[in-house]
Amino acid sequence: MKPHLIAILLLSSFHAMAQTPDSRGIYVGNSLEDIDLGWMNSIVVKQPSKPFAQHGWSYTAAQTDASQKIGSWIQQTYSQLGLLGELKLSLLAPEPSYAESSKSYDSNEAEKNNRNALPNTYGAFAKFHQCISKTATKKFWPTPGNHCYMGLDIMANNVQLISKQVIGLSYTDDYYCIMPRYEPGIKGRFEKEWMPAALEYRNFNKSPNLANYEHYILPAKSINNNSHTYVVIMTRDRKPLPFEQVTMGELISRIETQFPLLHKMAVNNGLTTRMPRVVDDAKRGFQLFKNKFKDQLSKYVYCPDADLSIDLLSFSQIEEGKDISWIRTETVTTGKNGWVENNFPLLRLKKGVKQALATGAPQWIVFKIDGPLNASYTGNVQMMDNFVSRFNYDYVYRYFFGNDKVIEPYKPLGAVTENGQKNNSPAVTLSAAAKKNASDKSILFFEDFSGTAVGTPPQSWTTQRSEVSGEQVSVTNVEKVDGNWLQLRRTATAKNFPQNINGDFELSYDLLVRKGDVPWGTPGIDMQLKFTGGTGEKSITLNVSPGDMNRADAAGWVIINGLTTCKVSSYYSLSGFTGSKPLNRATISLQRKGESVVVLCNNSKIYECASGFPAAAILKGLSFYVNEKNLYYLSNIQIRKL
Template identity: 30%
Template sequence: MKKILQIVLALSFCQLSIAQLFIPLEDIADDNIGWMKVVKYTQPAKPLNLAGRNYSAKQIRYCEQFIEWMQQSYVPKGCLGDVRIYVNTNPGASYSHKLKKGLPHLYGSYAKLYMFLKKDAKGKLVPQTGLADYWRIEANQLEYISNPVQFISTPDQYYFTMPYYHKNVKRDWSSYEQKANWLGFDKNSTLKNYMHFYQPKNAGAGLQYVVIMTKDNKLPFEPITIGEFFTKAEEHLPVWQKIESRSAELLATARKNLNRLKEKYKNQWNDVAEFRSSENITFYSFVNANEDMRDIFEKDAQTTGWPIYKISAATMAACKTDQPQWLTIRWDAGIQDKSYAAFKHESIMNNFNFDYLYNYFFYPDKVKGQSYKPLNSPLIKEAIVITEASLALKKATADKKVFFFDDFSTTATGKLPINWSSTVNQDGKKAVVTEASGDNIKWLELKGNAVSITNLKNTIPKDFEISFDIAVPQNFTWGAKRLSVELANANTKFAFELKPGFNGKAGFASFANNISGADRVNSNGYEVFGFSNNKVFNKVNTLLRKNGDDVSLFIDGILVAQYLKAIVNDIQFKSLKFIHIGSDSETEKYFISNVKIASFQ
C-alpha cells in the first residue's frame, strides 16, 4: 500500500511539474520573446527543382530577402517566431489535387508565430503545440487568396473567385466591417497605394489580412463570361460523372437542367459570371438545378456577387520568370483579443516598408543601392511619461496600512497605467487612463479589457479592505457584460461582480468562489441601489471587506451583501484583477479609480 501511495504521489508531482511548464498567454503578453533564430544568409542561393517546377537561384534569393526583411521589421512579442522558405506544393494523386497544377509559379517565405508556449527542461521557451499564426510574403500567390471553381478547372486552367470585404459589399458581408477596420487597417497610410483587404472565414485561407502589389495596381486576372462558364460546365459534366461514379440518369438530368439555364441566360451570355460567396459548384449543382431552386447566378439586393476569374497563358508563363507578376503580403488575424495579435498586426502595418518592397520589384531604379530599412524600429519602446502624484496618492503611500493605492494621477491620459497590465479588446486596444468625468479626475477605462496590478510584491493582507470608485456612462446597455473583480493565488479564486441598473433602477452584485470548504454563494445576487445608467456619469464607491472568514460588500458606505464563510482556511491572495469580458457598443464600458488595498485590523 505504501509503495502504491508513493507511485501515486510521484505521478501527481510529475503531472504538476509538467503543468507548471505551460505558460498562459497573458503571462507573456508584454515579453519580447523574439525569433528562434535571426537568419543571416551568407552563401549564394541555389536553384530548386520540386514536383516538376524549377525555381531559379534568384527566386530563392528573393525568398531569403523576404525573411531578412520580416525579421528586421518585427520582433515577436508574446509569441515565438520561426521562419521558412516555401514554393508550390506537390499535387496529390486525386483529381482535385491535380487541378493545382494549374496554379501559377509560386515562391515565398513565412514567419510562423507560436503563441502557445512552454518551458523545456532547460527553462527555454519552446512551442507547446503546433498552433501558430503566419505572416507571409509571396510572389504569384493565388491558391490562398481565392476560392477555386474546381468544377470547370483543369490542370492547365485554374478558375477561381476572390471574395473579400470591401465597402460595397451587400448585407451578407456587412458583419465583417469591424474586422476589416481592425486597428485602422482599412485606412492605414502605409497601405493606401496598394490593394488591401480582409478575408473572413471561407474566403481564401480565411481570417487574414491581405496586401497585393502589381506594377500598375491592376490584377492580372481575367473575368470570364456566363457563356464561357456554361460551355466549360457542359464539357465537365461527364468528367465529374466518371470521377464521382454517378449514374447515366443523373447525367441526363444534369444536362437537361444545364440546357434550361443556358436558355434562361442566353441574353446575358457575354455578361461577367458572378457567384454568390457561398456558392460551391458540384455535379449535383446541376442535378438539383430545377425551376424551383435558386440557380447559381441568382442574387438579390442583399447578396454580394463575386466574379469568376482565370489567368492567361501569357501571365502563367511570365510567373515562371524572375519578375514576380504580383506580390502578396498576408497575415493571420489571430486571436484578436490577445495582445500578441494586436502587436503583430500593428508592427506589420507600421514597421514593414511596403514601398521599398514595391519599388524593389517593380521600379528598382528608385531603390538602387539602398538596403532595406523598416519604417520604424521594432525595438523602439514608448517613453513612459510620469505626471505629478496627487495628494491622495502621496498620503496613501505614507500610510503603513495601505498595501496598494492608485488613482492614476501619475499616468498620462490615453496611456496604460504604470504598474498595470491589460489585455486587448476586440478592437485591439488596451485599457487606458481618461478624464471621463470632466472634473480632472483620472479614470481607467475598461471596454472589453482585463487589467491587473503588476507590482504587488507580497501577498495581500489576510484581513483586508479593497475599495475603488466605479462608473458607467449614460445609457449603459441593459444586459451588457458585468465587471468582475477577481482575487487569486495559484490555486484559488474569489470574485465579485457588479453591473448597473437602468433608468434609475438598482444595479446588481454577485459573488463567485472556488475555495474548498467555503459556503455556497447566493445564486440570486444582491441589489445595488444608486448604481444605474440614467445620469451622464453614474459613479459609486465600492468596498469589499474581508474579516476572518467573512466578506462584506459596501456601496457608498451602505452594506449591500454579506457572505459568511467565504474565504476560509487562512487563504491569502497574490493578485487583483478587474475583468470586463466584452463590449458590443460605445456605451458598454466601465471606469475605475482610487483603487486601494489596505489591511483591516
C-alpha cells in the first residue's frame, strides 16, 4: 500500500441528478456514463509548502511543493464523464519493515526493507471510480468493496511504477529490478494478439504530444499480474534513466552475499520445515548454476519474465544437464521446439542516485495510467484522451528541467467536448433529399446524416464506442461517393423513431463497403426491426455481408432471422453486393404488405413470404449492429408508406 502525504482536502458538492440508484444505493450499468461526477476532493493550499519527514524519510519544501503542483495540474487537466475522481498527494515514506532478526522477516518484509535503497519519490496519484453509490451524507461515493477504477500516477524520481523488484538480490544499499515493456513484434509470453491494438488505443503510439518523451506499455502480467498500463517518461536533458545492466559475474557475487539472508527467509517462511533438504539442495544447485555460467561472467543477465525469484527454492530445483529457464544471457532465446522468447535485462540502480536526489530537484518523472476496464466507456476514453492529448507534458518538462524559470501558470492543451471532439465542427446543411422528405407525408423516417458534421457522432442516434479503439461512431465522407455516411462499428439505434407504424411500408438503406473492410468469414451487418402487438415483442433481422474481396465473381449474401411463420433458407445470395471492387455498394429493402414480407437487393427480389407479419404487428424500433472486426458505411435510411 502506498504511503501518502495528503494535502488539505475540501469535499466538493454535487448537483442532484436524474439517474437513480437501486435499492442498495448503487448505480448499475452505464447509468452515469454521461454525467460529470467531478472530484471527491480538491487541493487547497493555504500556506507555503513545508518540509516533510516520516519513518526516517525527509523531503524538502521544494519537493513537497512539486507534489502539490503535480496534483493541481492533474485536477486542471482531467475531467471525465461517468467517473468519480479521487486525488491524493504522495511522498514515498513507507513504514519500516520488521527487523531482519525478527522471525517474521520474510520476502514481503524484505521487499519493504529494500525500498530504502530508492531515492526520494514524490508526486500525486488519482483514482477514477466507475462503481458509484449514493449515500445519505456523501451523495456520490465509490461503492464499498469494489475496486473498479482507473489509476493515474505522476511521480518524480519513481522506480516502483515501472519496475519489478528482484527481492532476493535487493537490499537497503542496492535495488535490483526488471523493467518489462511491450515492443511491437515481441515474442514469448507477452506476445498477445490484443497488444498491438492496445498500443494504438487513443493514438498513444503516434501522438505528437508524446513524441519527445519515451512512452510504452507495461504488458499484462508485468506488475503484480495486473492488466497492461501506459507509461510516459521524461528525464532531465533527455538522459537515460540511472540504471545499469548486471553481468553474470556480478549476479553470482551478489547471490553469494545474499545467501545467508535467503537462508534466514527460508527458515522464517517455513520452507526448511516443509523441505528439510532445501538448504543442501540449494547449495548444490547454486554450484551447478555457477558451473553453467562460468564462461559467461562478462555477459549481461536477462529474464524471460517480469518476475525473477532469487531464493533457495529456485536453486534447489536446478538439476544437472537441464536448462535453467529463468535466467538467460541473450536478448532473444529460441527453444528446441522453436519457441522464441524476448528477454528483459536485469538492472541495478546506479550507486549514489539516492544520495544525489535527497534534496535536489527531480531528475526524471514517470506518468502512468491503467489500461481501461472498458475501452468503450465514455469516461475511460476521455481519461486516456486526457493522458495522451490534453496533459501539457512540454510545460511540465520546462517547469522542472528547462533552462529558464517558468512563470506562466499551467494550462492543459485544447479542451475536448463530451464526445471527445474539439469544438471546431463546421456548420451543416441538410441535403435536398432530407429537406424534401421532411415535408413528404409518405416518408415516415429518413436519415442521410446530412444534418451531422463530418467527424462527429449523430445526435439523433444512440451509438457505442469501439471496444478496441474507443472511437466513437461518427459521420464521414467516402472518396468518390456523394453524401454523408455513418462509419459504423458496433451499434447505432435511432432515438426518435416514429411510433405506431402499423400499415404497409418499405424500409430501405444503402450499404457501402471498401475492399478489405470486411474480412471473409466475419459476421455481416445486422439491421433489426422491433415490433410489438398481437403475440408480444418480435424482431426481424437482416444480416448482410459482401462477397469475398479476393474473388471478382463472389456474391454477397443475406441471412434472415425472426420470420418464425415462414420457411427460411440458411442464406440468400446477393449478386449485386460484391466485395472485390474498390467500392462495393448495395441498396437493401424490406417491404411489408399486409402479412407478407419481401426482401430486395438493388430492386431485385431476394426473398418473399406471404405470412411474415402478424396483422397487429406495430413497428417501434430500428437499429444496426456491426462486429468490431468489420467496417460498414450506412446512409439513406428510409421508411416509406406503401
